[in-house]
Amino acid sequence: GQEIKVLANIGSREDALLASDNGAEGVGLYRLEKLFLSKKSLPTTEELAQELEDTMTILEGMPVTIRLLDVGGDKVLPSIDSPTETNPALGRRGIRLLLSFEELLDTQLRVLLHLSQRYDIRVLAPMVTVAKDMALLRGFIEDTAKELGCPVPPLGAMIETPAAALCAKEISRYADFFSFGTNDLTQYTMAAGRENSYVANYFVENHPAVLRLMQLAIEGASDLPFEVCGELASSIESLPKLLERGIRQLSVAPLAVPIVKEGIRRLSLKQC
Ligand code: PEP
Ligand code: MG
Numbered sequence: 001g002q003e004i005k006v007l008a009n010i011g012s013r014e015d016a017l018l019a020s021d022n023g024a025e026g027v028g029l030y031r032l033e034k035l036f037l038s039k040k041s042l043p044t045t046e047e048l049a050q051e052l053e054d055t056m057t058i059l060e061g062m063p064v065t066i067r068l069l070d071v072g073g074d075k076v077l078p079s080i081d082s083p084t085e086t087n088p089a090l091g092r093r094g095i096r097l098l099l100s101f102e103e104l105l106d107t108q109l110r111v112l113l114h115l116s117q118r119y120d121i122r123v124l125a126p127m128v129t130v131a132k133d134m135a136l137l138r139g140f141i142e143d144t145a146k147e148l149g150c151p152v153p154p155l156g157a158m159i160e161t162p163a164a165a166l167c168a169k170e171i172s173r174y175a176d177f178f179s180f181g182t183n184d185l186t187q188y189t190m191a192a193g194r195e196n197s198y199v200a201n202y203f204v205e206n207h208p209a210v211l212r213l214m215q216l217a218i219e220g221a222s223d224l225p226f227e228v229c230g231e232l233a234s235s236i237e238s239l240p241k242l243l244e245r246g247i248r249q250l251s252v253a254p255l256a257v258p259i260v261k262e263g264i265r266r267l268s269l270k271q272c
Contacts (some may be wrong), residue, residue: 002269004243006261007063007251009229011035013051016058018254019216023261026063027148028179028251029124029229030055032108036069042079042104049111056119063120065156065179065251068108070126072097080104089193094127094158098138109144116153124156124179129163129169139176160184160230165217172221180217182230186210205231206238211245218245227251243269 007028008019012035019027035051036043043051056064071077072093076084076129080101085091098105112123125137134157145152155174159165168178182205187194189210192202204210210232216227227249232238234252236259242250243264252260 004264005249006252006257006264007065007249008257009251010055010254013055013058014194015044015254016055019257020058020060020062020255022254024062024254026065026120026258027059028065028249029228030064030066032067033071033075034068036071037075040078042077042107044108045107048107049114051239052111052115056115056121059119061120063122063226065122065124066112067124067126067158068095068098069104070094089187095125095133095137096127098132102140105137105140105163106144109141110148112153113141113145113148113150116147117150122154122156124158125175126158126181126182127160127162128157131167133172134171134174152165158184158229159214159217161188162213165213166204166220168221168224169216174251175224178217178221178224178226180214180226180228180230180232182210182214182228182232185213185230186232206235206241215245227248234260236260239263240267243267 005025007026008024009029010016010019011031015174033194073088073091092100112121115121128134138155141155142154154176156177156179157171157175158181159178164171183194186205190202191209192199194203226247228242228247228249233250234256250260
């Protein structure tokens, strides 16, 4: 009797087609990195709007969560002047970079606000650590919405750092929903790079340390919905652990959607 939604993670028009063909109930994470990193210069408002619109039409009215650009760290955007950092994973990444390059943020907000008037769109902030950054982002989106004369779409925060998990309550003052990015949450909790094969045995996505942090976040901000969009969402073995913590929305790679749905149907919530 409980509805559990399975959505898709996408990064392109092709992914959107796959998501739709595989029965996704929407998009829980639309990564913009591919779109930005494939260009030598920053896309204009018109270019970005056109590319996103092409994808939105494929998704035919389904809910779509678009994440603001998550670059910095190991993903360097050639079109912005940001010096190389010695420890990029702990550097100016995600929301930190967006708040430092206002034009980059402004273009995205304008396009998303325009689209949100015709499509079911939510906006998601990457790599949040402190509530202050979310407060600044909320201020930007509210100001831009006022200027454009449109409502503010739901704004969510990725929970993918231990600081964000432990301060979910403070962050919830500026957020409408949360999405666990378990790939980064695992890397930052276990102190093991997500692509470093030497420490792959420490990168354990369902480690009790990661699950306990998730639990603390959910308990800390119990009035907001929590979703999962990292790889852990498609781990059939870990499904009971997510559902028993109250997760009711998962977002997974398009091809994993039917497998995860099948995994959920085989479970009874009493077993979780
Ligand atoms: C994550 O960190 O779990 C996540 C979904 O974001 P990305 O993989 O794009 O860093
Ligand atoms: Mg991440």
